[in-house]
Amino acid sequence: MYVHVNAAVSADGKLSTRRREQVRISGDEDFARVDRLRAESDAVLVGVGTVLADDPSLVRFDREHRETVEKSGVPTRVVADSRARTPPDAAILAGDAPTTVLASEVAPSERVETLREVGASVVVAGEDRVDLTRAFDELESSGVEDLMVEGGGELVFSLFEAGLVDDLTLYVGSLVLGGRDAPTIADGEGFVDRETFPRLSLDGVERLDDGVVLGWSVEEQA
Numbered sequence: 001m002y003v004h005v006n007a008a009v010s011a012d013g014k015l016s017t018r019r020r021e022q023v024r025i026s027g028d029e030d031f032a033r034v035d036r037l038r039a040e041s042d043a044v045l046v047g048v049g050t051v052l053a054d055d056p057s058l059v060r061f062d063r064e065h066r067e068t069v070e071k072s073g074v075p076t077r078v079v080a081d082s083r084a085r086t087p088p089d090a091a092i093l094a095g096d097a098p099t100t101v102l103a104s105e106v107a108p109s110e111r112v113e114t115l116r117e118v119g120a121s122v123v124v125a126g127e128d129r130v131d132l133t134r135a136f137d138e139l140e141s142s143g144v145e146d147l148m149v150e151g152g153g154e155l156v157f158s159l160f161e162a163g164l165v166d167d168l169t170l171y172v173g174s175l176v177l178g179g180r181d182a183p184t185i186a187d188g189e190g191f192v193d194r195e196t197f198p199r200l201s202l203d204g205v206e207r208l209d210d211g212v213v214l215g216w217s218v219e220e221q222a
């Protein structure tokens with residue numbers, strides 16, 4: 001499965017403010033690029049932190065572009081949510097697009113049952129937090145070849161740590177958000193040993209809206 005992480009950051013590298021409220025960093029051209037990326041994907045993944053902060057629906061994508069890349073149907077929405085905290089009335093569970101919740105064994109069974117009742121598929125992988133490698137194997141066996149990840153920083157750090165990221169694109173907008181506690185694209189514990197820093201290879205730089213899109217592929221980890 002090919003894993004592409006995309007996000008928008010401020011000029012000082014923040015995904016949002018210290019209040020973790022959704023901030024529109026992308027402009028119209030960048031959102032159109034995001035819609036094309038979604039159209040190229042079989043599934044779009046976010047962490048439950050993003051669901052609780054932004055209440056995304058993840059239903060928008062470029063339908064014309066999807067036809068040109070020969071993908072059928074609509075992208076499945078996926079949430080990494082160890083404890084099944086996704087509210088049953090969350091926008092990510094509404095509408096016709098399918099939703100898969102990746103949970104772990106600590107998820108209370110009644111919450112898992114409620115999510116199933118409102119139409120989600122629930123995949124249990126991992127004892128405590130979601131075991132992303134196992135969960136991705138399950139997604140792949142269900143037909144997901146191209147997975148787009150739209151954040152947030154806790155989830156993306158874990159994906160880098162597990163060596164699961166193939167591509168990273170960042171839209172860098174022309175604003176400063178600041179805040180030592182504001183989320184960045186890779187939060188979590190952080191890497192400390194030089195040998196473990198994921199290394200990137202710069203593939204492209206493009207000016208868009210009032211900002212710039214940077215594209216990298218992730219080099220093989222030793």
Ligand SMILES: NC(=O)C1=CN([C@@H]2O[C@H](COP(=O)(O)OP(=O)(O)OC[C@H]3O[C@@H](n4cnc5c(N)ncnc54)[C@H](OP(=O)(O)O)[C@@H]3O)[C@@H](O)[C@H]2O)C=CC1
Pocket residue numbers: 006007008009014015016017019020021022023025046047048049050051053054080081082083085129130131132150151152153154155156158159183187
């Ligand atoms: N500008 C942009 O492009 C974007 C901005 N954002 C912003 O980012 C913020 C949210 O990011 P953040 O708080 O980091 O939340 P995330 O969306 O990264 O979700 C983190 C949660 O995912 C769950 N999770 C399940 N399995 C794992 C795992 N293996 N590793 C890590 N996490 C796992 C954890 O909760 P649990 O343990 O309960 O499972 C964790 O707390 C918001 O402010 C949002 O607005 C978000 C996306 C894009």
Ligand SMILES: Nc1nc(O)c(N)c(N[C@@H]2O[C@H](COP(=O)(O)O)[C@@H](O)[C@H]2O)n1
Pocket residue numbers: 006007008022023024025026031034046050051054055056057058059060150151
């Ligand atoms: N690409 C991008 N630019 C921004 O400025 C953003 N704030 C985000 N946020 C991400 O988009 C999700 C919302 O998508 P929908 O409105 O549901 O289509 C949000 O949850 C973040 O993952 N992205």
